[in-house]
Amino acid sequence: MSNFNRRHFIKVAASVTAVGIAGCTTLPKLKAEKRVVVIGGGAGGATAAKYIRKNDPTIEVTLIEAHKYHYTCFMSNEVIGGERSIQSIKFSYDKLAGYGINIVHDLAIEIEPISKKVTTRNGDVFYYDRLVVAPGIDFKWNEVEGYDPQIASIKIPHAWKAGSQTILLRKQLEAMQDGGTVIISVPRRPFRCHPGPYERASLIAHYLKTHKPASKVLILEPSKTFAQQKLFVQAWKRLYGFGTKNSLIDWLPAAEGGKVSELDAKNMIIHSTSGEQHKADVINLIPPQQAGNIAVVSDLVNGSGWCPVHHQTFESMRYKDIHVIGDASIAKPMPKSGYSANSQAKVCAIAIVRALQGKEMLTPNFLNACYAVLGKDYAISVAAVYKLENNKITFKGAGGLSPMDASEEVRRRELLYAHSWYNNITQDIFE
Ligand SMILES: Cc1cc2nc3c(=O)[nH]c(=O)nc-3n(C[C@H](O)[C@H](O)[C@H](O)COP(=O)(O)OP(=O)(O)OC[C@H]3O[C@@H](n4cnc5c(N)ncnc54)[C@H](O)[C@@H]3O)c2cc1C
Structure with missing residues (x-):
C-alpha cells in the first residue's frame, strides 16, 4: 500500500x-x-x-x-x-x-x-x-427481466450471498467444456463489495488458465469504469493476456453492450439495453x-x-x-x-x-x-x-x-x- x-x-x-x-x-x-x-x-x-x-x-x-x-x-x-x-x-x-x-x-x-x-x-x-x-x-429482482430467486437458486446463480449458490457456480465451472464462455454481469452501484465482481472474474480466469485454457470470462459492466480499474487491468495483462486476442478476460462497458436488461435463462442469453445479445455456458448474474x-x-x-x-x-x-x-x-x-x-x-x-x-x-x-x-x-x-x-x-x-x-x-x-x-x-x- x-x-x-x-x-x-x-x-x-x-x-x-x-x-x-x-x-x-x-x-x-x-x-x-x-x-x-x-x-x-x-x-x-x-x-x-x-x-x-x-x-x-x-x-x-x-x-x-x-x-x-x-x-x-x-x-x-x-x-x-x-x-x-x-x-x-x-x-x-x-x-x-x-x-x-x-x-x-x-x-x-x-x-x-x-x-x-x-x-x-x-x-x-x-x-x-x-x-x-x-x-x-x-436484491431488486424486478430490474432484470426474466431473472428471479428460483432461477438464481437452480440455474443462474448470483452467488452474492455465500453458501449454496457459491457451490452451484463452482460446480457449473467444473462441468463446463473447454472453449466455453462465462458471463459475469455486474450490478449498478451501490452494491456489496465494489471490487468483488472483478476479483471473481480474475479467480475464474485463473481456474480456466490452468484447466480450460480455450475458455473465457466476459464481464458485462453497466458503467464506464470500475473500482481500482488500473490495478485490475494491469493484473489481467500480466496474468491472463488481457487486450490480446487470446485473453481469458473480456470487459464490456455500458457503451459496448455491458448494461443488461433481460435474461433468457432457457437459451443462456443475456440481452443488453443497447440491443446486443451475449450467449454463455455459465452465467453469473449479480442483480441490483x-x-x-x-x-x-x-x-x-x-x-x-x-x-x-x-x-x-x-x-x-x-x-x-x-x-x-x-x-x-x-x-x-x-x-x-x-x-x-x-x-x-x-x-x-x-x-x-x-x-x-x-x-x-x-x-x-x-x-x-x-x-x-x-x-x-x-x-x-x-x-x-x-x-x-x-x-x-x-x-x-x-x-x-x-x-x-x-x-x-x-x-x-x-x-x-x-x-x-x-x-x-x-x-x-x-x-
Ligand atoms: C464475492 C464477495 C467478496 C467479498 N470480499 C470482501 C473482502 O475481501 N473484504 C471485505 O471486507 N468484504 C468483502 N465482501 C463484502 C462483505 O461480505 C459484506 O460487506 C459483509 O458481509 C456485510 O456484513 P453485514 O453484516 O452487513 O451482512 P452479512 O455479512 O451478509 O450478514 C447478514 C446476516 O443477516 C442474516 N439475516 C438477514 N435478514 C435476517 C432476518 N430477517 N432475520 C434473521 N437473520 C437475518 C443473514 O442470514 C446473514 O447471516 C465481499 C462480498 C462478496 C459478495
Whole structure:
C-alpha cells in the first residue's frame, strides 16, 4: 500500500479494537436490566452482539440469525476459483454463545418500534431497549427481466450471498467444456463489495488458465469504469493476456453492450439495453441491491433502498433506539465491506453500551481494508481510516492503494496479508 501511513493506520486499528475487554472468557448470563436484540449474525451483527457483551456483561443480548451457519462472502471467490473449500468459509455461532449471547436461529419478520419488539417467523417475540439491525443486502429482482430467486437458486446463480449458490457456480465451472464462455454481469452501484465482481472474474480466469485454457470470462459492466480499474487491468495483462486476442478476460462497458436488461435463462442469453445479445455456458448474474428485506419492510430505508443513520452511533434517522450497521446502512464514504461492517459494529456497540449506562457519546474513528485476490501469488488492496466531522463520516487522509507496477514479491506478500486478514477478522467476528 503506497501513500499509506501504516503507523497511523495501526494506531487507529488498535484503538478501535481496544473498545472491547481483552481476552475471550466465557461470560456469565446475569439478571439483565437492559436488553439488546440484534438481527443478523454476519460481519456486522455478530461483531456488535459480541462487543456489547464484552463491554457490559449485565446487558442481555439476543442475536436472531436466520441460518445455523454463516458462510462469509469474503474469500468466497477463492471457493469459486477452486482455491479453497466451502468448509473454510463456514462459521457456527457456538463460540459467540460462550459470551452469554442468546442465539436464536429464526427469521425476524417484524419490528415494532413503538412497543419495541421483534417478532420472528416461528411467532416468538423479543422485547428490546435497543435494537441492532444488520441484515446485509437483498436484491431488486424486478430490474432484470426474466431473472428471479428460483432461477438464481437452480440455474443462474448470483452467488452474492455465500453458501449454496457459491457451490452451484463452482460446480457449473467444473462441468463446463473447454472453449466455453462465462458471463459475469455486474450490478449498478451501490452494491456489496465494489471490487468483488472483478476479483471473481480474475479467480475464474485463473481456474480456466490452468484447466480450460480455450475458455473465457466476459464481464458485462453497466458503467464506464470500475473500482481500482488500473490495478485490475494491469493484473489481467500480466496474468491472463488481457487486450490480446487470446485473453481469458473480456470487459464490456455500458457503451459496448455491458448494461443488461433481460435474461433468457432457457437459451443462456443475456440481452443488453443497447440491443446486443451475449450467449454463455455459465452465467453469473449479480442483480441490483438494497438493504436486507427486514429493513425495507420495517420502513428503515429511504428512497434509495438503504438505511440513513447518524454516523456517530449508527442509530436510525427514522426510528429511535434502532441502529442499522453494515451493508444495509448508508455510511458513505465507507464502502459496503465486511471490514466496514465490523468497524461500524464496534462503534455501534460502544454507543449502545454507553447510552444504556447513561454516559455521553464518544467521537469514533472507522477503518476499512479490502484485499482482492487476482491469481497465483497475486493480490492487491485498498485501506482507509475515517473520522467523524460535523456528524458525518469523512475520509481522514490515512490509507492508500496498492502501487501500480509493483514487483512479484509485493503482490505475493499482499496475498499473504489477505489470508492473514481473513483469519484475524473472522476470529474477531465469530470467536
Ligand atoms: C464475492 C464477495 C467478496 C467479498 N470480499 C470482501 C473482502 O475481501 N473484504 C471485505 O471486507 N468484504 C468483502 N465482501 C463484502 C462483505 O461480505 C459484506 O460487506 C459483509 O458481509 C456485510 O456484513 P453485514 O453484516 O452487513 O451482512 P452479512 O455479512 O451478509 O450478514 C447478514 C446476516 O443477516 C442474516 N439475516 C438477514 N435478514 C435476517 C432476518 N430477517 N432475520 C434473521 N437473520 C437475518 C443473514 O442470514 C446473514 O447471516 C465481499 C462480498 C462478496 C459478495
